[in-house]
Amino acid sequence: MTLRLIPDSVLGRTALVLVAALLLSAAAAVALFTIQRQEALTAIGGRNAAERVGGLVSIAEQTAPERRQATLRNLETARFRVGWGTAPVVTEDETLGLAGYVRTVLEKGLEGREILISTRPGPLGGPATGLGGGGRGHGMGPHMGEGDGLGGPGGPGGLGGPGGPGRIFPPALRISVKLNDGSWLNVLSPFDFGDTIWRPRFVLPLLLALVLVTVVALLAVRKATRPFALFATAAERLGVDVAAPPMAEDGPREVRQAVQAFNTMQGRIARFVQDRTQMLAAISHDLKTPITRLRLRAEFVEDEELRAKMLSDLEEMEAMIASTLAFARDDAASEPRLRVDLAAMVQGLVEDMEDLGARCSYSGPRDLVIQARPAALKRAITNLADNAVKYGGCAHVTLAPSEDGVALTIDDSGPGIPQADFERVFAPFVRLEASRSRDTGGSGLGLAVARAAIRAHGGDITLANRPEGGLRVTVSLPRG
The missing domain is CATH 1.10.287.130 (Signal transduction histidine kinase, dimerisation/phosphotransfer (DHp) domain)
Known part of the structure; x- marks a missing residue:
């Protein structure tokens, strides 16, 4: 099944490999772009979060403790949560990757302060961090007032939700900065990877580019593999006419070298x-x-x-x-091709043989025009009909159109030929003594001359023994 899906032509296989390579390279490029895009968005989000944290630290330290929680909560957004408490929300400090990058940005504006950063999921820490409390009055006693932590009901953005110290928050950038009074400013900034890239404004140009590149590549492959078809045509033409004109020596260097070798041969x-x-x-x-x-x-x-x-x-x-x-x-190869009514030619041959007393008959159309070399073709058919009469007693000739051209069959009533001798009988000077006598005359060249003439037309001759007895000679000829 797999082999059936693979084209059997050089053009088809080259095109298949090329299209597969384009699709794989496009998939790899999209995957690489997606990864780098996520990394870029994450880095941008981390830098923005770091810059905001720097501003929040300054605001928190300049705001009185009794108003600090309310002020900080007014600065929250759905994607940026702020808490103020006695403990940091970060339990495992990180120094590499995104955490290291954000730390570098923060340390430029917050020198001397203790900074904890993590990108791992973990608990919110309850009221002590200002992020996970579930009711009023939690936090830092008189410094917190009546404000609840970020985890309380109705919290902005719905990221806190009910919970407590054991509440696990989704993956986010966690930042804890220790203020001058010993309290902690805690920030949660969930990762934002942006909208999906599989949108029409991205997919359509990508598909259009793939289609255009594929079409151009297929045209280039077709042009590059065209010399193979020319070689096949030239080789077939050489088999019919050894005096055919040589191939044009153009194209890439390797093709020119091959053409030169072919022309030399x-x-x-x-x-x-x-x-x-x-x-x-x-x-x-x-x-x-x-x-x-x-x-x-x-x-x-x-x-x-x-x-x-x-x-x-x-x-x-x-x-x-x-x-x-x-x-x-090889007179057949030097004679020019003309429009020949093959049906009329065969009927005339049959009538001439009947006039000489031979048992002959014809069945087929009244006219059937093909391109052929008249003298060579007439000599070939005459030889075949003579053989049928001499060695088979009669010649029943049938002419009919075929898928590739025309088919001419000559049946006789003789003893036939052993299948092992079907090919040998076409060799020059070969006579099968089992069915032929020297009394019949001939030089053993009749079938050889006939097949040379038919092949010079681009056709062929095949032999077969008929079930009812006798030999059948089938001549296939192209129309052009």
């Missing part, structure tokens, strides 16, 4: 084929002279039966040389 193959053709043409030309001399000498043989056999052998030699030269030249 194509040139070497073309020269090899040309040299082979020239060699076979020279051999064929040189053999014609002695064959002609032998033909002339055979005419002087008085024994008519011997003379006939010699002339027949010489004709067979000339036919083999001509077939070999035609196969070596």
Whole structure:
């Protein structure tokens, strides 16, 4: 299941890796931004709390004890609670992190005073801290008046609530400063991490940026992987036409090097084929002279039966040389492509063979136009039909459109061919003696020439034995 989700193309896999990397990097960036944002907000909140505490210390020491509690409570907010009592609310002093930073700020304005700071949750301390009392008359006796601590009912902001010395307050910045008269100013400032970042004004630009970067990256990947498709096209074209024009040498350095190597290989193959053709043409030309001399000498043989056999052998030699030269030249690859009515061509071949007494039939459309090399294609189909008649007794030709182009089938009623010989029978000069006799003639090049011509069109030939008997030859051809 996992393998099915992974694209099988270089473009798809590169795009998948790229998109995954973009998403992971975006997720890491958002996570890092969130952490740093929280740290920044916490630091800003701690500095603001420290500055306010410095001002509150000054106000508390300048205010008479009987009015100090009321004055301090008037300076509270829902996010900043103040208490005044005989004990500090901080039980575990801290010196690192946020507590250390706030201490540094406070000590600049409150030199010489005892300062306790903590970021851990803990009890409010009851009336002794001025933060956790639950009723009137608690605090510092005459100095507290009738004011209750921050934990009393109706306390501002609802952060105190009913409770007492055992009440656990949520995580907050706790600051306790000892005043000149020995009392303690206690402050609770809950951590404020701000609103969530997952809001439209943050999410929408992020998604838009991801989409734009992904689109641009995919276009870049598509352009970068395009040479692979060009290589595939060039390789397929080379398999059909060895004389095809070379690829354009452009693009990145590695692509140019690969193109140069491909063009060099194509040139070497073309020269090899040309040299082979020239060699076979020279051999064929040189053999014609002695064959002609032998033909002339055979005419002087008085024994008519011997003379006939010699002339027949010489004709067979000339036919083999001509077939070999035609196969070596690969005339199918040099002939230009034209619009050809394949149905009309096949019907004409079948009618010609019927006129010669062969058992042939045709079934298919009356017209079917494709792009092809007429002479090469006609020679290939003729060879296949001749083989069917010679070795199978008949040729039933069927033509029909297919998904990729057209399909031509030729059925005969012969003994068929062993499946192990399906590929070997296409090799040049191979004749299967089990089903073929030298009395039928031929050089063993018919199927080789036919497959070379069909493959030069971008198609192929396959063989199969029919269940009811006989051989079926299937020719697949593209329309273009």
